[in-house]
Structure formats: C-alpha cells, structure tokens
Amino acid sequence: MATLDQTDCEILRILQKNARIPNKTLAEQVGLAESTCLMRVRRLREEGVISGTRTVVDAEALGIGVQAMVAVQLRSHSRTTVEQFQRAAVQRPEVVACYHLGGRTDFLLHVTVRDPAHLRDLILSAFTARDEVQQVETSLIYDQQHTDAWPIYPEARAK
Amino acid sequence: MATLDQTDCEILRILQKNARIPNKTLAEQVGLAESTCLMRVRRLREEGVISGTRTVVDAEALGIGVQAMVAVQLRSHSRTTVEQFQRAAVQRPEVVACYHLGGRTDFLLHVTVRDPAHLRDLILSAFTARDEVQQVETSLIYDQQHTDAWPIYPEARAK
DNA sequence: AAGCGTTCCGAATTATCTTCGTTCGATTCC
DNA sequence: GGAATCGAACGAAGATAATTCGGAACGCTT
Numbered sequence: 001m002a003t004l005d006q007t008d009c010e011i012l013r014i015l016q017k018n019a020r021i022p023n024k025t026l027a028e029q030v031g032l033a034e035s036t037c038l039m040r041v042r043r044l045r046e047e048g049v050i051s052g053t054r055t056v057v058d059a060e061a062l063g064i065g066v067q068a069m070v071a072v073q074l075r076s077h078s079r080t081t082v083e084q085f086q087r088a089a090v091q092r093p094e095v096v097a098c099y100h101l102g103g104r105t106d107f108l109l110h111v112t113v114r115d116p117a118h119l120r121d122l123i124l125s126a127f128t129a130r131d132e133v134q135q136v137e138t139s140l141i142y143d144q145q146h147t148d149a150w151p152i153y154p155e156a157r158a159k
Numbered sequence: 160m161a162t163l164d165q166t167d168c169e170i171l172r173i174l175q176k177n178a179r180i181p182n183k184t185l186a187e188q189v190g191l192a193e194s195t196c197l198m199r200v201r202r203l204r205e206e207g208v209i210s211g212t213r214t215v216v217d218a219e220a221l222g223i224g225v226q227a228m229v230a231v232q233l234r235s236h237s238r239t240t241v242e243q244f245q246r247a248a249v250q251r252p253e254v255v256a257c258y259h260l261g262g263r264t265d266f267l268l269h270v271t272v273r274d275p276a277h278l279r280d281l282i283l284s285a286f287t288a289r290d291e292v293q294q295v296e297t298s299l300i301y302d303q304q305h306t307d308a309w310p311i312y313p314e315a316r317a318k
Numbered sequence: 319a320a321g322c323g324t325t326c327c328g329a330a331t332t333a334t335c336t337t338c339g340t341t342c343g344a345t346t347c348c
Numbered sequence: 349g350g351a352a353t354c355g356a357a358c359g360a361a362g363a364t365a366a367t368t369c370g371g372a373a374c375g376c377t378t
Contacts, residue, residue: 004220012216019178019212022334033358038336040356049220053178054213054307057171061163061208063312069260069267086304093310101228103298108228108267114312139262145245148213151252153222153273182366192327197367 004049007032009152011040012049016149019053064112066119066140071105072127073135081132082106088130094122105137163208166191168311170199171208175308178212223271225278226300230264231286234293241265244291253281264296 004012010030014021027037044050059067072089074081082100089109090098097110109127113119119138127136163171169189173180186196203209218226231248233240241259248268249257256269268286272278278297286295 012214012221015214016216017211017213019214023336024334034334035336035338035359036357047220049217050214051217052176052215052307054176054215055171055174055178055209056211056213057175057309058208058210059309061206062171062309063314064309069258086302090304090306093306096306096309098304099228099300100302101298102301103296105298108298112309137262139260139264139267141258142261143245143259145249145257147249147252147255148211150216150218150221150223150255150271155222181364183364193365194328194367194369195326198325201367 003155004152008040008044008049011037011044012152013149015041015050059112062112063114065115066113067144068111068113068119068141069139070107070109070111070123070127071137071139072107072109072133073104074106074132075134076132077106085130085132088126092122092126094118094126110141162314163311167199167203167208170196170203171311172308174200174209218271221271222273224274225272226303227270227272227278228298228300229268229270229282229286230296230298231266231268231292232263232294233265233291235291236265240291244289247285247289251281251285253277253285269300 007030011026014026014029023038023041024034026041027034030037032040041050072085074085085107086098086100089095089107092111094111094113095109096112099108099110100106101108111119111122113122123136123138127133166189170185173185173188182197182200183193185200186193189196191199200209231244233244244266245257245259248254248266251270253270253272254268255271258267258269259265260267270278270281272281282295282297286292
C-alpha cells in the first residue's frame with residue numbers, strides 16, 4: 001500500500017487541528033484544486049488513515065469538576081481476568097480512556113467525575129470492590145495539555 | 160449563564176462521536192428544524208462549550224509503532240521547576256499528552272514513537288537527562304480504548 | 319390579558335461539496 | 349522511438365448543504 005506523501009501529511013496535520021475546515025480552504029492551504037483535495041481526503045478515509053472526527057467539549061461546561069488517573073494492579077494476569085476487568089472499566093461512563101500497560105501497573109484509567117465524593121464512590125464501587133483488583137492508586141489531574149496534531153514519521157502507512 | 164438542556168446534551172453527544180455530521184441530519188436526530196439546530200450549535204461554540212473539532216488518525220498509518228506512558232517525578236516542586244519541565248515536555252512532538260498529577264508521580268506523558276530505539280532515545284535525551292527530573296518510569300501501552308463521548312452531568316455549564 | 323423575551327420554524331439566499339469530462343506528464347509496451 | 353496506458357490533477361456544472369431572515373408560537377411577568 002502506498003505511503004503518505006508530503007501533501008497527505010499536510011492534509012492530516014490540518015485536519016487533526018480542525019476537522020470542520022471547508023474543503024475549499026483546505027485545498028488552498030495545501031495547494032491543490034478542490035476536487036483533487038477532496039479525492040485525497042476521501043482516500044485517506046477509505047484506507048482507514050482517518051478513522052473518525054470528534055468534537056472537543058469543555059469539561060467544566062459538562063459538569064465535570066474533577067478528573068483523575070487511576071492506576072490499577074490486578075491480582076492475576078490471565079487473559080480472562082484482564083479482559084474481564086477491561087470490559088467492566090470501559091463500560092463505566094466516567095471512564096473516558098483505558099490504557100492497558102506493561103510494567104508495574106496494569107491499567108491506567110482516565111476518569112471524569114462531578115466532584116471528590118463522586119470520585120470516591122466510583123473508585124470504591126467500580127474498582128476497589130472487584131475481586132481481580134489487587135491495588136488501586138488514584139492521582140488527581142491538576143492540568144492537562146494535548147498536542148493538536150500527532151507526529152507523522154516518514155515511510156508511514158504500513159498496512 | 161444558562162445550563163445545558165436535554166437537547167444540548169443530545170447535540171453534544173452526537174457531535175462528540177462525529178464532528179462532521181451534516182447539520183440537516185443532526186437536526187433530524189434531535190428533533191429540531193435545521194435553522195434552530197444550527198443556532199444551538201453555534202451558541203455552544205460561542206460559549207466555549209464546544210472548543211474545537213479533531214480528526215482522529217490511525218497511529219500505525221502515521222508510522223507510530225510504539226506508544227508509552229512515561230511517569231516522571233521531579234526533584235523539586237517549585238512553580239518554576241514544574242512549569243519549566245512542562246514546557247519542555249509538550250514542545251517535544253512525540254509527546255501527545257501531558258498530565259500534571261497530584262500524588263507520587265508529578266507528570267504522566269503519553270508519547271508516540273516509531274520503535275523501541277526511538278523511545279529509548281527520547282527518554283534519555285528529553286527526560287532522564289534533565290536536571291529537574293528525579294525519576295522516570297516508562298510503561299508500554301499494549302492497548303487503549305477511548306469512549307466516543309464524555310459523560311455530561313446535570314446542572315452543567317458552570318461558568 | 320397585554321407585553322416581553324425566548325425559542326422555534328420554513329423559505330430564500332448563499333456557500334459548499336461532489337461529479338464529470340478533460341488535460342498533462344510519466345511509465346510501459348510494442 | 350513512438351504510441352498506449354496509467355495516475356494525478358484541474359475547472360466548470362450540477363447537487364447538496366449551510367446560513368439568513370421574517371414571522372409565529374410559547375411561557376413569564378406584570
């Protein structure tokens with residue numbers, strides 16, 4: 001499968017920052033005709049390089065007063081145990097991200113809750129209470145920053 | 160400032176999943192006329208409830224072969240030290256997210272790299288080498304899942 | 319019940335997206 | 349070498365969607 005050329009990278013960089021930029025404007029910025037630009041974007045979508053679009057919302061406006069990272073260690077690392085915990089974790093609405101890690105901690109859960117009391121309830125009922133969980137360590141998120149575009153490394157588009 | 164009503168929540172839930180849904184379709188799904196729906200979306204944008212839109216790309220297609228969470232402990236917790244480290248971390252292109260935490264670890268960095276060698280180079284040169292850094296613990300990300308919509312708690316829209 | 323503000327609607331306008339036929343340059347195949 | 353083929357790009361026309369606008373319905377206050 002073809003690799004991403006410079007124009008593709010440019011398109012991806014712009015679209016990552018703003019998914020709703022008009023195709024017309026995007027075409028101008030990358031120096032292509034509208035139709036050609038549209039074709040490239042469509043191809044990127046069809047090939048799965050672009051997997052979706054998201055609207056970013058303000059956590060505070062949603063009533064999310066507290067965010068935390070919850071590090072979880074499991075008692076056993078059998079496939080069934082791991083998968084069972086993961087399923088339980090991600091189906092909690094408060095859990096917005098679930099990272100399965102190698103190393104000391106097995107899972108890192110990014111949770112979004114109303115307030116400290118809500119956090120406590122969530123952790124006690126959803127994590128600590130589970131049999132397969134050995135240890136839970138919660139850290140409040142004071143501040144978070146996200147880049148608006150992921151890096152692109154040359155020779156990309158493996159699949 | 161007004162609170163989010165049920166329709167707003169509905170709109171936000173749909174837009175979080177798909178930022179490029181046509182306004183026409185969105186209006187149908189929430190049971191509003193196009194013009195009214197458009198007005199509500201515009202208001203949400205103006206009020207900062209919607210802070211932007213992002214295109215999600217496939218990490219593998221970008222040449223990102225390895226992702227990791229890097230937990231960093233600083234030697235000092237003075238404001239200047241913390242801010243200095245944070246600035247240095249986020250300006251690295253490989254760092255796509257930087258969480259400032261309370262608790263044992265000070266920072267959690269989500270890094271995206273080509274391969275294990277790249278990871279090693281990044282950690283040694285960007286983190287371990289820094290004076291303000293006391294300890295670094297790296298965990299590979301085996302798997303990650305993100306919810307496609309954050310929870311919305313009643314009585315929202317504080318500001 | 320009248321006044322006021324808010325929310326909503328639908329049609330007309332404007333802008334954008336998408337398709338299509340064509341051109342151009344590079345590569346391959348006689 | 350020269351014709352045929354392929355891929356990528358373009359621009360105009362047609363389809364689709366976004367945006368604006370005047371006015372109607374609703375709920376509250378007075």
